[in-house]
Amino acid sequence: xxxxxxxxxxxxxxxxxxxxxxxxxxxxxxxxxxxxxxxxxxxxxxxxxxxxxxxxxxxxxxxxxxxxxxxxxxxxxxxxxxxxxxxxxxxxxxxxxxxxxxxxxxxxxxxxxxxxxxxxxxxxxxxxxxxxxxxxxxxxxxxxxxxxxxxxxxxxxxxxxxxxxxxxxxxxxxxxxxxxxxxxxxxxxxxxxxxxxxxxxxxxxxxxxxxxxxxxxxxxxxxxxxxxxxxxxxxxxxxxxxxxxxxxxxxxxxxxxxxxxxxxxxxxxxxxxxxxxxxxxxxxxxxxxxxxxxxxxxxxxxxxxxx
Amino acid sequence: xxxxxxxxxxxxxxxxxxxxxxxxxxxxxxxxxxxxxxxxxxxxxxxxxxxxxxxxxxxxxxxxxxxxxxxxxxxxxxxxxxxxxxxxxxxxxxxxxxxxxxxxxxxxxxxxxxxxxxxxxxxxxxxxxxxxxxxxxxxxxxxxxxxxxxxxxxxxxxxxxxxxxxxxxxxxxxxxxxxxxxxxxxxxxxxxxxxxxxxxxxxxxxxxxxxxxxxxxxxxxxxxxxxxxxxxxxxxxxxxxxxxxxxxxxxxxxxxxxxxxxxxxxxxxxxxxxxxxxxxxxxxxxxxxxxxxxxxxxxxxxxxxxx
DNA sequence: TATTCCGATAGTGAC
DNA sequence: GTCACTATCGGAATGAG
Numbered sequence: 001x002x003x004x005x006x007x008x009x010x011x012x013x014x015x016x017x018x019x020x021x022x023x024x025x026x027x028x029x030x031x032x033x034x035x036x037x038x039x040x041x042x043x044x045x046x047x048x049x050x051x052x053x054x055x056x057x058x059x060x061x062x063x064x065x066x067x068x069x070x071x072x073x074x075x076x077x078x079x080x081x082x083x084x085x086x087x088x089x090x091x092x093x094x095x096x097x098x099x100x101x102x103x104x105x106x107x108x109x110x111x112x113x114x115x116x117x118x119x120x121x122x123x124x125x126x127x128x129x130x131x132x133x134x135x136x137x138x139x140x141x142x143x144x145x146x147x148x149x150x151x152x153x154x155x156x157x158x159x160x161x162x163x164x165x166x167x168x169x170x171x172x173x174x175x176x177x178x179x180x181x182x183x184x185x186x187x188x189x190x191x192x193x194x195x196x197x198x199x200x201x202x203x204x205x206x207x208x209x210x211x212x213x214x215x216x217x218x219x220x221x222x223x224x225x226x227x228x229x230x231x232x233x234x235x236x237x238x239x240x241x242x243x244x245x246x247x248x249x250x251x252x253x254x255x256x257x258x259x260x261x262x263x264x265x266x267x268x269x270x271x272x273x274x275x276x277x278x279x280x281x282x283x284x285x286x287x288x289x290x291x292x293x294x295x296x297x298x299x300x301x302x303x304x305x306x307x
Numbered sequence: 308x309x310x311x312x313x314x315x316x317x318x319x320x321x322x323x324x325x326x327x328x329x330x331x332x333x334x335x336x337x338x339x340x341x342x343x344x345x346x347x348x349x350x351x352x353x354x355x356x357x358x359x360x361x362x363x364x365x366x367x368x369x370x371x372x373x374x375x376x377x378x379x380x381x382x383x384x385x386x387x388x389x390x391x392x393x394x395x396x397x398x399x400x401x402x403x404x405x406x407x408x409x410x411x412x413x414x415x416x417x418x419x420x421x422x423x424x425x426x427x428x429x430x431x432x433x434x435x436x437x438x439x440x441x442x443x444x445x446x447x448x449x450x451x452x453x454x455x456x457x458x459x460x461x462x463x464x465x466x467x468x469x470x471x472x473x474x475x476x477x478x479x480x481x482x483x484x485x486x487x488x489x490x491x492x493x494x495x496x497x498x499x500x501x502x503x504x505x506x507x508x509x510x511x512x513x514x515x516x517x518x519x520x521x522x523x524x525x526x527x528x529x530x531x532x533x534x535x536x537x538x539x540x541x542x543x544x545x546x547x548x549x550x551x552x553x554x555x556x557x558x559x560x561x562x563x564x565x566x567x568x569x570x571x572x573x574x575x576x577x578x579x580x581x582x583x584x585x586x587x588x589x590x591x592x593x594x595x596x597x598x599x600x601x602x603x604x605x606x607x608x609x610x611x612x613x614x
Numbered sequence: 615t616a617t618t619c620c621g622a623t624a625g626t627g628a629c
Numbered sequence: 630g631t632c633a634c635t636a637t638c639g640g641a642a643t644g645a646g
Contacts, residue, residue, distance in 0.1 A: 087616055087643060119617075217616045236617095237637085243615060273615065291636065393629055394631055426632075524631045543632090544622085550630060580630070598621060 083137075083219045091220035095131050106163065112156045114163075117224075119234040121244055123171065124164045124208065126225040128157055136221045140212040141264060143221050144255040153223060157210045157252055160225045165204035168227055175305040178202040202307070211251040213243055214269040223252055230280060231301040238290055239273045245280045246272035390444075390526045398527035402438050413470065419463045421470075424531075426541040428551060430478065431471045431515065433532040435464055443528045447519040448571060450528050451562040460530060464517045464559055467532045472511035475534055482612040485509040509614070518558040520550055521576045530559055537587055538608040545597055546580045552587045553579035 083089030098105045098113045106126065107114040117125040130136050130153060135143040144150045173179045173186075182201030190198055207228050216222065226244060235241055242248060248269050250257070262268050277286040277293045281300045286293040390396030405412045405420045413433065414421040424432040437443050437460060442450040451457045480486045480493075489508030497505055514535050523529065533551060542548055549555060555576050557564070569575050584593040584600045588607045593600040 090616070213615060215615045234617095239615065248615075269615080288637065397631075520630060522630045541632095546630065555630075576630080595622060 088217065088219040091127070091129055091218050091222055092136075095129055095136065095220065107160070109156060111152050114156075114160050114225075117226075120226075121232050121235050121240055122227045122229050123231060124168050124225070124227040125232070126160055126164055128153070128160050128223040128225060130221055137219055138221060140214075140216065140221055140223075140250070141255075141257050144212070144252075145257075147256075150255055154252060157223055157225065161205055161208045161210055164208045164225050164227065168204040168207060169201065172204075172305045173201065176202045176307060178307055207304075209244075209249070209251065210253075211249050214248050214250055214263055214272075215266065224249070228280060229297070229301050229304055231297055235294070235297075238277060238288065241277060241290070241293070242273050242275055245278070246275060248272040395524065395526040398434070398436055398525050398529055399443075402436055402443065402527065414467070416463060418459050421463075421467050421532075424533075428539050428542050428547060429534045429536050430538060431475050431532070431534040432539070433467055433471055435460070435467050435530040435532060437528055444526055445528060447523065447528055447530075447557070448521075448562075448564050451519070451559070452564075454563075457562055461559060464530055464532065468512055468515045468517055471515045471532050471534065475511040475514060476508065479511075479612045480508065483509045483614060485614055514611075516551075516556070516558065517560075518556050521555050521557055521570055521579075522573065531556070535587060536604070536608050536611055538604050542601070542604075545584060545595070548584060548597070548600070549580050549582055552585070553582060555579040 084092055094101060094105060094113050094115055098108045098115075101115065104118065105113060105115045111131055113129045113131060115127050115129070117127050130143070130149070132149070135146070135149055144153065169179070173183050176183070179202040181199035185198050186192060192198075208225060209228060210223060210225050212221075212223055224244070230241060230244060247263050250263055257264060276288065277290060278284070279286070279293065279296055279300060281304060284296065286296065391399055401408060401412060401420050401422055405415045405422075408422065411425065412420060412422045418438055420436045420438060422434050422436070424434050437450070437456070439456070442453070442456055451460065476486070480490050483490070486509040488506035492505050493499060499505075515532060516535060517530060517532050519528075519530055531551070537548060537551060554570050557570055564571060583595065584597060585591070586593070586600065586603055586607060588611060591603065593603070
């Protein structure tokens, strides 16, 4: 998804210093998801105990073995070499050299890189990339079967979702009825952050979705942090839209997937991408008429941000 | 096919005075066709005897009855009214008011109007329209089952084919090896028309094809007089090409069609239009790759005109 | 399912 | 099978010193 691209305006605040690592809390609360099924208890055979680990040990520890690994660790760096320079490996650049992309990278921790998707499919669209070579070339279903890795990604994603929600509030708060009191208080000089003095405003975290694609094209594991609206010039065809609005999109909260989860099936997922278009907000069907859906999404965007 | 359109250069000589009728020989020799099957003896139940008739009696005579008429005569003028002004009836304008299109109409006789196709699908592409209201809204298969009408159309088409061949010689003669001696004699001052003194040159009538479309879109009966090359910017998709290079194109020499002729079948003809593309000259297949065929046709055109 | 380019395919509207 | 316009659908290339 993300490739080195020209900078754009109106982004999630000024870019933080790219290589400035923040101290991550590797086992914080799960991000607030909405809709979709809830995650099952993790019955998957994992090699790591759910014991608490810090970021450094996480990165440096031995990698999970066979059950969740498609590419043995010994091949990981080799695969990384092969992938470098071709489009499938483009995200690797952000992992290895986040400092080269100050306008796209929002945050670097010992465990992850958070960046703006270069081809955003909604008003807010971020990617969370794990930095662990033992995991980042695995299929999401495999990597996220590792409980410790999953816990780390959930914690980092929760933080990223808060950042995304704050940016959504910044961009759309003034259009929101729910947010009006807070917005007016802010415009009267109240400072953001003084939460105790401000009206609560709209809960924009509910409008942020966090999850993976069932069959990613980019080799490096990436978790999408995306606003619900799907309003973007970069949404250009049915697969773009369906990859985020059908079960092709797997909420991070749903991991680890059960062994028989239908979302693992390629045929099922190919069908999802080709399915008739349905408005994510009102459920109206549009068949294959993508342009008509796009026009409809503009109207829904206006209504959605006005909520 | 032909609609009122802008004039173009490099056309079949200067436009003849449009409304100037020529005296047609209503029963002259058949046009020289090539390829395809030869015409069978006419076993079709026809209402008119094959007796010789002149143009006037042909136009004024009572119309053929049921066996070859889809629309009874009483309905013909009504249908003409309904069709006028919409695209299916566009050719009616040339029949009723040939004098309005001096740059497109090449010849008007009591029986026919000959005009340049406004969207030519080859180097030379003319349309021959019968003027008889009793025939011109019939399906070609029906109208051309009338022996007298067929004989008239063949005679007029033969004349049109000669005109087309002459224009082809004018445009392409200088590129032709076969034509070189004649071309050089002409360039040395010999006058065209003094056939006894000129080398024979290439027989361009062999490169002209005369026939109908099995399922025309334009309501008025029209016979195509078209050069073989299919080289034209107006050939824009598979159906354009296949409508002239498959059995969808029915040579005038093949009329009247037998009752069980496969070319009457809609399913067969729809299949012809959708068939994989094949070069008319070398037989090479191009699948559905129309753009590739187009590039190939440019090469074939060079070789063909050099023959 | 990365994008982009090209091109084949499909539906419509025309008065 | 009329044209012209829009758009959907489908494959192929994509890097690089």
